Amino acid sequence: MSDGTVLLSHGSGGVQSQELIEQIFVRHLGNATLDGMEDSAVVDAPEGGRIALTTDSFVVQPLFFPGGDIGKLSVCGTVNDLSMRGARPVYLTSGFIIEEGFPLAQLERIVASQAATAQAAGVRVVAGDTKVVERGKGDGVFINTAGVGVLPQGIDISAGNAQVGDVVLVNGAVGDHGLAIMTLREGLAFSSPLRSDCAPLNDLVASMLAACPAIHVLRDPTRGGLATTLNELAQRSRVGIEIEESQVPVHTEVAAAAELLGLDPLYSANEGKLIAIVPEAEAPALLRAMRSHPLGAEAAVIGRVTETYPGTVILRTLLGTRRVLDMLSGEQLPRIC
Amino acid sequence: MTQLEGYRDPEIARRLVAAIRSTVRDTLRVIEFCGGHTHAIMRFGLRDALAPSIEMLSGPGCPVCVTASSDIDQAVSLGSRPDVTLTTFGDLIRVPGSVESLQEARARGNDVRVVYSALDSLQFAREQPEREVVMLGIGFETTAPTVAAAVLQAQREGLRNWSVYSMHKLTAPAMRAILDAGEVAIDAVLGPGHVAAITGWKAWGFMPSEYGVSCTVAGFELNDILQALLLLARDAAAGVTRVSNSYGRGVTEEGNRTAQALMQQVFCRSEAAWRGLGVIPESGLAIAPAFADYDARQRFGLPALPEGPIDAEAQRGCRCGEVLRGIRLPEECPLFGRGCTPVHPVGPCMVSAEGSCAAHYRYRRVAG
Numbered sequence: 001m002s003d004g005t006v007l008l009s010h011g012s013g014g015v016q017s018q019e020l021i022e023q024i025f026v027r028h029l030g031n032a033t034l035d036g037m038e039d040s041a042v043v044d045a046p047e048g049g050r051i052a053l054t055t056d057s058f059v060v061q062p063l064f065f066p067g068g069d070i071g072k073l074s075v076c077g078t079v080n081d082l083s084m085r086g087a088r089p090v091y092l093t094s095g096f097i098i099e100e101g102f103p104l105a106q107l108e109r110i111v112a113s114q115a116a117t118a119q120a121a122g123v124r125v126v127a128g129d130t131k132v133v134e135r136g137k138g139d140g141v142f143i144n145t146a147g148v149g150v151l152p153q154g155i156d157i158s159a160g161n162a163q164v165g166d167v168v169l170v171n172g173a174v175g176d177h178g179l180a181i182m183t184l185r186e187g188l189a190f191s192s193p194l195r196s197d198c199a200p201l202n203d204l205v206a207s208m209l210a211a212c213p214a215i216h217v218l219r220d221p222t223r224g225g226l227a228t229t230l231n232e233l234a235q236r237s238r239v240g241i242e243i244e245e246s247q248v249p250v251h252t253e254v255a256a257a258a259e260l261l262g263l264d265p266l267y268s269a270n271e272g273k274l275i276a277i278v279p280e281a282e283a284p285a286l287l288r289a290m291r292s293h294p295l296g297a298e299a300a301v302i303g304r305v306t307e308t309y310p311g312t313v314i315l316r317t318l319l320g321t322r323r324v325l326d327m328l329s330g331e332q333l334p335r336i337c
Numbered sequence: 338m339t340q341l342e343g344y345r346d347p348e349i350a351r352r353l354v355a356a357i358r359s360t361v362r363d364t365l366r367v368i369e370f371c372g373g374h375t376h377a378i379m380r381f382g383l384r385d386a387l388a389p390s391i392e393m394l395s396g397p398g399c400p401v402c403v404t405a406s407s408d409i410d411q412a413v414s415l416g417s418r419p420d421v422t423l424t425t426f427g428d429l430i431r432v433p434g435s436v437e438s439l440q441e442a443r444a445r446g447n448d449v450r451v452v453y454s455a456l457d458s459l460q461f462a463r464e465q466p467e468r469e470v471v472m473l474g475i476g477f478e479t480t481a482p483t484v485a486a487a488v489l490q491a492q493r494e495g496l497r498n499w500s501v502y503s504m505h506k507l508t509a510p511a512m513r514a515i516l517d518a519g520e521v522a523i524d525a526v527l528g529p530g531h532v533a534a535i536t537g538w539k540a541w542g543f544m545p546s547e548y549g550v551s552c553t554v555a556g557f558e559l560n561d562i563l564q565a566l567l568l569l570a571r572d573a574a575a576g577v578t579r580v581s582n583s584y585g586r587g588v589t590e591e592g593n594r595t596a597q598a599l600m601q602q603v604f605c606r607s608e609a610a611w612r613g614l615g616v617i618p619e620s621g622l623a624i625a626p627a628f629a630d631y632d633a634r635q636r637f638g639l640p641a642l643p644e645g646p647i648d649a650e651a652q653r654g655c656r657c658g659e660v661l662r663g664i665r666l667p668e669e670c671p672l673f674g675r676g677c678t679p680v681h682p683v684g685p686c687m688v689s690a691e692g693s694c695a696a697h698y699r700y701r702r703v704a705g
Contacts, residue, residue: 329680
């Protein structure tokens with residue numbers, strides 16, 4: 001690893017990102033908590049109780065897109081990473097790296113959007129930082145947020161907890177965010193523009209935990225999409241996961257845009273979606289709870305956890321044949337032919 | 338039911354599969370030219386669903402895969418000039434040359450930008466008049482017209498710092514080369530839908546008239562492909578050999594005349610080096626003499642056919658060449674899934690998302 005250079009694909013959230021993290025970051029910084037490679041770390045608070053901690057950086061282009069902007073995204077991303085351990089997000093920090101020449105009006109729009117999203121999610125931004133870099137040394141605005149959440153007693157949600165026989169659910173259609181960004185970058189105009197699904201999921205998770213405290217796994221399929229995240233879960237839990245292609249919700253306009261560009265919605269980023277893995281007996285109650293929440297109206301059972309092929313995700317295709325559903329490798333690029 | 342759902346309706350698909358099975362007596366060997374078809378066939382799990390009635394072979398229809406390593410080497414070397422910005426489509430940046438890929442050259446400091454259209458490349462040239470912006474033109478009849486349009490636009494604007502390094506290729510000469518070589522026995526051809534949208538489906542009439550095999554132009558959805566295969570199966574059962582169109586919503590007999598005219602105006606046919614197939618006369622599209630100002634080869638004094646190996650990866654045991662000629666399945670390469678994966682690819686067919694090896698690896702089948 002040490003003789004190469006960092007490639008863009010190291011940041012795509014797929015196999016190369018995993019290799020970079022394991023071979024450099026975990027190798028030097030690793031400890032029992034970090035090695036879990038969870039969306040957020042759960043640690044004992046010195047005075048008792050448990051807290052969840054996480055941090056995330058945002059470098060999206062374009063900065064403004066249908067359904068959100070980098071400010072909203074920076075709050076949702078961290079709130080969601082905390083929520084994926086079952087924690088109740090409470091405090092955020094916000095750090096800005098701003099490029100010289102960036103319009104103040106746009107900066108204010110981004111910060112106002114952060115504020116509105118934080119308020120909607122019920123979290124407070126309690127510390128911040130700004131740095132300005134020379135023109136050409138940044139790409140408009142980069143944001144880092146960190147967050148703290150409080151863990152209710154008795155909650156044990158982890159990427160490593162999936163059990164054979166469990167059921168896999170998602171809270172709605174996948175691929176919206178990735179395709180919204182990609183069509184905007186490509187300058188493709190659709191009669192109804194694709195909207196990012198960017199949303200804070202903590203309230204949905206609270207309703208889910210109220211209905212089903214025994215949730216084994218929660219994970220938000222961001223970079224790399226549903227397929228990549230399912231692979232991470234299969235690896236962490238050392239189980240197989242079998243997905244029914246016909247049951248995975250995809251909005252028709254997203255499927256059409258993906259087809260046009262030669263992309264796959266199962267590998268496209270989401271910013272308001274979660275995967276839940278629960279004991280089979282709990283699945284009906286959980287599905288009802290999800291569907292009664294505005295962010296879970298299109299929730300669906302998409303598959304189950306199996307004994308066969310541990311660490312692998314299998315897709316049962318529309319024709320009933322079975323094939324591997326692999327992790328993303330490289331960057332998702334539009335087709336040429 | 339929406340339009341897209343219809344093309345993927347599992348019930349319709351099962352009926353088409355059953356019809357194909359009852360029509361084919363033993364096995365029909367069909368080659369799909371286009372990498373988009375290879376990808377769709379693997380993604381939908383069609384090989385398993387149709388075996389043994391249909392045996393699918395993959396052709397050379399992945400524009401990234403057929404780009405010669407010598408062309409990559411020349412592009413890397415051009416991009417090493419301090420005044421040059423290279424712009425390129427998609428995953429060409431990951432294709433290995435004999436020394437390095439454009440992606441590795443970029444990480445080393447070369448200015449290489451991925452663009453989604455040649456017009457984005459023009460925009461770079463307008464914004465950075467002090468830099469020489471070179472568009473690496475790859476692709477078949479589908480992308481060549483868009484690059485031709487960009488050349489005309491550059492001429493209208495009088496842009497002085499933009500040019501095209503054309504590696505564009507034509508589909509029919511490659512198909513002829515494969516059939517002329519006589520290495521593969523095929524019964525029928527699944528014609529490339531996107532290419533035929535430009536050329537028209539009658540451009541594939543040489544398949545029955547010269548080679549005695551049926552060809553039907555097909556779309557890319559599950560039921561598009563199944564319907565086309567059923568048509569080929571029925572033709573074979575009836576002893577009919579013909580060219581036909583199974584992609585009526587996208588393809589006409591004559592094709593896109595505007596796009597054809599753009600190509601004829603801006604390009605001229607040239608010999609071209611294909612990975613796996615070697616140098617094929619009249620199979621490439623060079624910039625026509627009238628547009629020499631926009632031809633990167635003229636501008637930088639580069640040879641039309643660069644020296645050096647066309648299939649550099651063959652020395653490392655890679656069988657991409659045989660995969661591109663349809664004589665070997667990706668799984669039959671000793672490196673497949675072992676020394677060669679999409680993360681650590683050896684040859685171009687594993688690099689490009691449209692490559693056969695990448696499709697076979699990514700959508701690999703499982704038992705049970």
